[in-house]
Amino acid sequence: MTLALPDMICFALYSATHAMQHVYKPLLDDLGLTYPQYLVLTALWQQDKQSVGALGRQVQLESNTLTPLLKRLEERGLVTRTRDAQDERQVNITLTDTGRQMKAAAAHIPACVLEKSGLALEDLTRLRDQITALRDQLRS
Amino acid sequence: MTLALPDMICFALYSATHAMQHVYKPLLDDLGLTYPQYLVLTALWQQDKQSVGALGRQVQLESNTLTPLLKRLEERGLVTRTRDAQDERQVNITLTDTGRQMKAAAAHIPACVLEKSGLALEDLTRLRDQITALRDQLRS
DNA sequence: GGTAATATAATCGTGCGCGATTAAATCGCA
DNA sequence: TGCGATTTAATCGCGCACGATTATATTACC
Structure with missing residues (x-):
């Protein structure tokens, strides 16, 4: 649990959100x-x-x-x-x-994003669910 | 691949980032x-x-x-x-x-966030690496 | 029925993010 | 050496986010 940016989950979320946008x-x-x-x-x-x-x-x-x-x-x-x-x-x-x-x-946007992610739909779905679970835990 | 908010990986990232902040x-x-x-x-x-x-x-x-x-x-x-x-x-x-x-x-902040996440360090690390990989793919 | 508590949206001020542009310093190259 | 291309920060405008507050409508309760 270091204090370097690449090690921080918060920064991973932060920068991935910007990349997605x-x-x-x-x-x-x-x-x-x-x-x-x-x-x-x-x-x-x-x-x-x-x-x-x-x-x-x-x-x-x-x-x-x-x-x-x-x-x-x-x-x-x-x-x-x-x-x-x-x-x-x-x-x-x-x-x-x-x-x-x-x-x-x-209507074409979701498919564009899926393609750009380079992941299979099921992998992306699994990742999404993990991120959603983390979010809900953080909110509680 | 629906167009509903809970199904969208982008919204998962977006809302998790806000929850983290x-x-x-x-x-x-x-x-x-x-x-x-x-x-x-x-x-x-x-x-x-x-x-x-x-x-x-x-x-x-x-x-x-x-x-x-x-x-x-x-x-x-x-x-x-x-x-x-x-x-x-x-x-x-x-x-x-x-x-x-x-x-x-x-110095105490990372431990506070880890605890709040409710995950084991290794699980959080694995999730972080997946998110980072997605970010790098999206940036390319 | 009257009044305090609650719910809902709007308003205000501050600090990001970011596309576009600008100004200045450095580099490349004939 | 000189001059165009490139690099680096700064500036500007707009649209979020969000804490705090305000105005208005509804509900709860005596």
């Missing part, structure tokens, strides 16, 4: 999206019309990050933001037609 | 450091007096991120920034006495 960058540039914006849209493609809080629980971000991000998506015409009629504290985020259509334009 | 936060708050500042100091604790570029190659950051960060470390009295006499393009970053002393104050 570097792979996504050109793919997302084609869609005019940033990486966090892509994550939010991914959550909405699975389940449309979610509150800011519900989205935040999935992408692990708070309203202080999400609110400006969602305003940018709204300005781009990808989502709408409307106060919930039943509970006016909540703001519902809903995909526009353009936002829904972008799902098809993004 | 959340673990470091209270430990680094005691030292008055941010996480990237801690990485830079870690590199300097291994090898003092490095150029901005050499540091950047280790922590995987460019001068546009490092220069302001290093200025903050200089303001806090942890490092000095001086133009290299032989090659005036380069700026040498050198630890002050205070910066060197902080290594001892940070």
Whole structure:
């Protein structure tokens, strides 16, 4: 357990995350999206019309990050933001037609990333599960 | 290979990195450091007096991120920034006495993180190596 | 029914990351 | 020797992250 960067699991995660975002960058540039914006849209493609809080629980971000991000998506015409009629504290985020259509334009991305990883799907899946388990342990 | 967040290796890395930084936060708050500042100091604790570029190659950051960060470390009295006499393009970053002393104050951190991970050292090491290999593949 | 407690999103300030550009020093090469 | 190419930091603008606070709506409870 040394204090050198190459030995640190935290740095491995940190630098791998940046490397991953570097792979996504050109793919997302084609869609005019940033990486966090892509994550939010991914959550909405699975389940449309979610509150800011519900989205935040999935992408692990708070309203202080999400609110400006969602305003940018709204300005781009990808989502709408409307106060919930039943509970006016909540703001519902809903995909526009353009936002829904972008799902098809993004459909090729996962395969590109898989290929770039140089791993078999099952190896990548196993690694993902280990990283997810570590994350959940760290969060507890 | 679905498009759901829990299935995405990129999101596993992204959220695990944030969870890791959340673990470091209270430990680094005691030292008055941010996480990237801690990485830079870690590199300097291994090898003092490095150029901005050499540091950047280790922590995987460019001068546009490092220069302001290093200025903050200089303001806090942890490092000095001086133009290299032989090659005036380069700026040498050198630890002050205070910066060197902080290594001892940070010595307990790796063990804290290991414990929080809930994994045996050898398991964490194996996971780290897999993540590092993925990072290097993605960078290529 | 009124009021304290809670939940939700928004706002603000600071510090990264990073693409693009700029300024200055050094190097390569005829 | 001179001059274009390269290297190195710094600068600028934008978009996250996140701690702390605020405003408003809802719920709990007496």
